[in-house]
Amino acid sequence: MKLRVCLILSLILIVLFTSVAMADAPYGSYTYDYWGDPVPAPAPYVPTRLLDGDALGIGPLTGASDLFISDDNKIYIADTGNNRIVVLNSSWKVERIIDSFVKNGQQDTFNSPQGVFVTEEDALYIADTGNARIIELTSKGEFVREIGPPKADIIPADFEYKPTALVVDRAKRLYVIAQGVNQGIMEFDSEGTFRTYMGAPRVSANLFQYFVRLFYTDEQLSRTIDFVPTEYNNINMDKDGFIYATTSSISVYDIQGAIAARATDDRVAPVRKLNATGTDILRRRGYFPPVGDITFYSRGYFEGGQSMFYDVCLDDYGIYSVLDNRRGRIFTYDGDSNILFIFGGKGNRLGQFNNPVALSKLGENFIVLDRSISGHGQITVFEPTDYGRLVIKAVSSHNEGNYQEATAAWQEVLKYNANSELAYIGMGKSYLDQDEFYTAMEYFKLGNKRDYYSKAFKLYRKEVIADYFGLIVGCIVLLSVALYIRSKIKSRREVDL
Amino acid sequence: MEVLRGLRYVFYLIFHPFNGFWDLKHEKKGNLGSAFVIVGLLGVTFILRRQATGFIFNTVNLLELNIFVEIMSVILPFALWCVANWSLTTLLDGEGSIKDIIITSAYALAPLVIINLPLILVSNVITLDEGAFYYFFISLSVVWAGALMLVGTSVVHQYSMTKTLFCTVAIVIGMGLIIFIGLLFFSLIQQVWSFIYTVYKEISLRL
Incomplete structure (x- = not known):
C-alpha cells in the first residue's frame, strides 16, 4: 500500500516537473x-x-x-x-x-x-x-x-x-x-x-x-x-x-x-x-x-x-x-x-x-x-516557439499573396492565443474574400477593426436588402395605402362635422 | 395625464422656443413631473448610446461601462446647473423660481433625447461612409439644446440676450465653485472622521 502511494506520488511529481520545465521563458x-x-x-x-x-x-x-x-x-x-x-x-x-x-x-x-x-x-x-x-x-x-x-x-x-x-x-x-x-x-x-x-x-x-x-x-x-x-x-x-x-x-x-x-x-x-x-x-x-x-x-x-x-x-x-x-x-x-x-x-x-x-x-x-x-x-x-513561427508565417504568407495559407496559419494562431486581434482580423479578411460577410463582421468585431467591419457590413446590408426587397416594398406600399385611407376618413369626418 | 400633456408640449416648444418657454411658465403648460421624465429619459439615452450604438460608431470599451456613472453624468450637471442658476439669478433680478428653472432647463434638453434616441437605432444600420450624417445629427442635437437653454434662461428670467450670455458664463463658473466647495467639504469631513476614529481607537486600545 505504502509503496503504491509512493509510486503514484512520485509519478505525479515527475509529470508536474516535466511540464514546468517546458515553460521556461522568464518573462x-x-x-x-x-x-x-x-x-x-x-x-x-x-x-x-x-x-x-x-x-x-x-x-x-x-x-x-x-x-x-x-x-x-x-x-x-x-x-x-x-x-x-x-x-x-x-x-x-x-x-x-x-x-x-x-x-x-x-x-x-x-x-x-x-x-x-x-x-x-x-x-x-x-x-x-x-x-x-x-x-x-x-x-x-x-x-x-x-x-x-x-x-x-x-x-x-x-x-x-x-x-x-x-x-x-x-x-x-x-x-x-x-x-x-x-x-x-x-x-x-x-x-x-x-x-x-x-x-x-x-x-x-x-x-x-x-x-x-x-x-x-x-x-x-x-x-x-x-x-x-x-x-x-x-x-x-x-x-x-x-x-x-x-x-x-x-x-x-x-x-x-x-x-x-x-x-x-x-x-x-x-x-x-x-x-x-x-x-x-x-x-x-x-x-x-x-x-x-x-x-x-x-x-x-x-x-x-x-x-x-x-x-x-x-x-x-x-x-x-x-x-x-x-x-x-x-x-x-x-x-x-x-x-x-x-x-x-x-x-x-x-x-x-x-x-x-x-x-x-x-x-x-x-x-x-x-x-x-x-x-x-x-x-x-x-x-x-511554434506560436512565434506561426505568426511570422501568417504575416509572410499574407504579404506573399498566399491568402489561404495565411488564413490557415491565423486559425492555428487563435488556438494558441485567443487575444490575438491580428488573427481575428486575418480570419475576417479571408471570410470577406469568401463572401461570408456576416462571419467576417463577427471576426472584425473581435479584432476591433472598425473600417473593415464597416466594409463587411455594407456588403451584408446589401445582401439582406436584396433578400427582403419584396417584403420591404410590400410594407411601404401597405403603409402608404393605410395612411391614405386614414386621411380620407379623417377629411370625411371633418366634412360631416 | 398631466405628465403626458406636458411631454406632448415638448414638440411644440422645441420649434417655437420664445412662445414655448413663455407659455411653459405663464400658461402652466409644463410641470415638474414631465421635467423629471425628460431628465430620466436623457439618462436612459446616455446609457443606451454607450451600450447599443452600432459597433462602427461605438468607440467605448463596453467592459468598462458603468451605468451609475452614466446616470450621474446626466443628473449631477443638471442639478448643479439648476442650483447655480437659481443662486445667481436670485441675486441678478431673475424672475424665475427654482421650479421654473428646473422645468425650463429640462425642456431645453429635449432635443438631446429626441434626436439621439432614434440615432442609436440608425447607427446600427449605417456604415462608416455614411458616418458624416450621424456626426452631423449629434452635433445638431447639442447645438439645439444649447440654444434652447439660452432662450429658456432669458425668457424665464426676463433677461436681455447680453445679460443671459453673461449670466450663463457666471453660472458655469458657479458650478465649478459648487464642485470645489463640495470636494473641500468632503475632504474636511474625512479629516474630522479620521480624527474621531483615531481618538476612539486610542481610547479603546488603552482601556
Whole structure:
C-alpha cells in the first residue's frame, strides 16, 4: 500500500516537473489590445543560450556595444573596451579577432570602436569612435581606406566627430550616426566625402510652449532649453536599401501624447524608416504608434517612463523589431506597425538583460547583446516557439499573396492565443474574400477593426436588402395605402362635422 | 395625464422656443413631473448610446461601462446647473423660481433625447461612409439644446440676450465653485472622521 502511494506520488511529481520545465521563458509575453491594455500572449521566442567572452575563450567583452550579422551568417562584435572586432562563425566559434591593421606600411589600432557593418561584398566598415574615423577593411582584415571627419561649411570648426553606428548602401554611400549630432544622419558619398545630413527628426513644440515663450525676457529665453531635434542613436538597413533609425531622446510627454491620439504620422517617432531622400515612409497603421510600451507610469514608479529604443533589427516583409533598453524588452512589429510580439525583460536570469545594447537576427533566431551589470558583453540567443513561427508565417504568407495559407496559419494562431486581434482580423479578411460577410463582421468585431467591419457590413446590408426587397416594398406600399385611407376618413369626418 | 400633456408640449416648444418657454411658465403648460421624465429619459439615452450604438460608431470599451456613472453624468450637471442658476439669478433680478428653472432647463434638453434616441437605432444600420450624417445629427442635437437653454434662461428670467450670455458664463463658473466647495467639504469631513476614529481607537486600545 505504502509503496503504491509512493509510486503514484512520485509519478505525479515527475509529470508536474516535466511540464514546468517546458515553460521556461522568464518573462510574461504580452501584446496590447485595441484599448491599450496589455493582454497576455504565449511566448513567441524562448532563450536557449547564453555566451560571454570567457565562454568564447577570448576574455571578457568589455563594454561591447554593437553586434552585426552578415549575409553569410558571420557574427561581428564591436568589442569597444578591448579596441577590437571579434568575428564568430554561425556555430559560435571564434573565427578571427581584428585588433590592428596595416595602414600605409604602419601598424594602426582602433580606439573604442562602437559600430560595425559588413556589406554584401564582405567589405568590413568599422566606426572607430575614439579616433574620429571610419575604417574600411577587406574580409581578411586588410586595410582599404579611412574616412575621416566630415568637412563642410555647415559643420562648425569645433565639432567633435564621434561616429557610433553606420550602414553602407549598394552604391557604397555611407550613412553615419555620430554622437551629439541632431541634424540627422550624416551621408558620405562613395568617395568618402561628406554630402549632407538626411532625415532630420522633426522638432516638436506644443502650443503652450510657444505661448509661454511670448512672455519670457531675453535672459529667460537664453536659459531655456532650445527646441532641438532629437538625435538618432542607431541605424540599420533593410534588403531594399531603406534605412531604419532609432532614437531614445523623445520626451515621455510627447510619447504619451502620440499614444493618446493614436497618432499615425511621423511627428513622434522613436523608430523611422527613411527612403533615399530622408522622408519617413514607415507605415503606421496599428492601433497605436510603434513606440514600445503603451501603458507605463510616466515617472516615479519602478522602471517608469517610455520605452528607450537602442537598436532596430529587420526581417523580410517589412517586419521589424526594436530593442527597449529601459525595460529590456523586444518589440516586433509587422510592416504596418501592428504589434506582433513583446518579450524579454530586465533581470539576471537567462532571457533577461541588464543593459541590452544590440539586437540582430541570425536566421530565425534573435541575438541580443547585453552589457550586463559588470559591463562585460553577454550574448543571448532566442529561438522561436511554434506560436512565434506561426505568426511570422501568417504575416509572410499574407504579404506573399498566399491568402489561404495565411488564413490557415491565423486559425492555428487563435488556438494558441485567443487575444490575438491580428488573427481575428486575418480570419475576417479571408471570410470577406469568401463572401461570408456576416462571419467576417463577427471576426472584425473581435479584432476591433472598425473600417473593415464597416466594409463587411455594407456588403451584408446589401445582401439582406436584396433578400427582403419584396417584403420591404410590400410594407411601404401597405403603409402608404393605410395612411391614405386614414386621411380620407379623417377629411370625411371633418366634412360631416 | 398631466405628465403626458406636458411631454406632448415638448414638440411644440422645441420649434417655437420664445412662445414655448413663455407659455411653459405663464400658461402652466409644463410641470415638474414631465421635467423629471425628460431628465430620466436623457439618462436612459446616455446609457443606451454607450451600450447599443452600432459597433462602427461605438468607440467605448463596453467592459468598462458603468451605468451609475452614466446616470450621474446626466443628473449631477443638471442639478448643479439648476442650483447655480437659481443662486445667481436670485441675486441678478431673475424672475424665475427654482421650479421654473428646473422645468425650463429640462425642456431645453429635449432635443438631446429626441434626436439621439432614434440615432442609436440608425447607427446600427449605417456604415462608416455614411458616418458624416450621424456626426452631423449629434452635433445638431447639442447645438439645439444649447440654444434652447439660452432662450429658456432669458425668457424665464426676463433677461436681455447680453445679460443671459453673461449670466450663463457666471453660472458655469458657479458650478465649478459648487464642485470645489463640495470636494473641500468632503475632504474636511474625512479629516474630522479620521480624527474621531483615531481618538476612539486610542481610547479603546488603552482601556
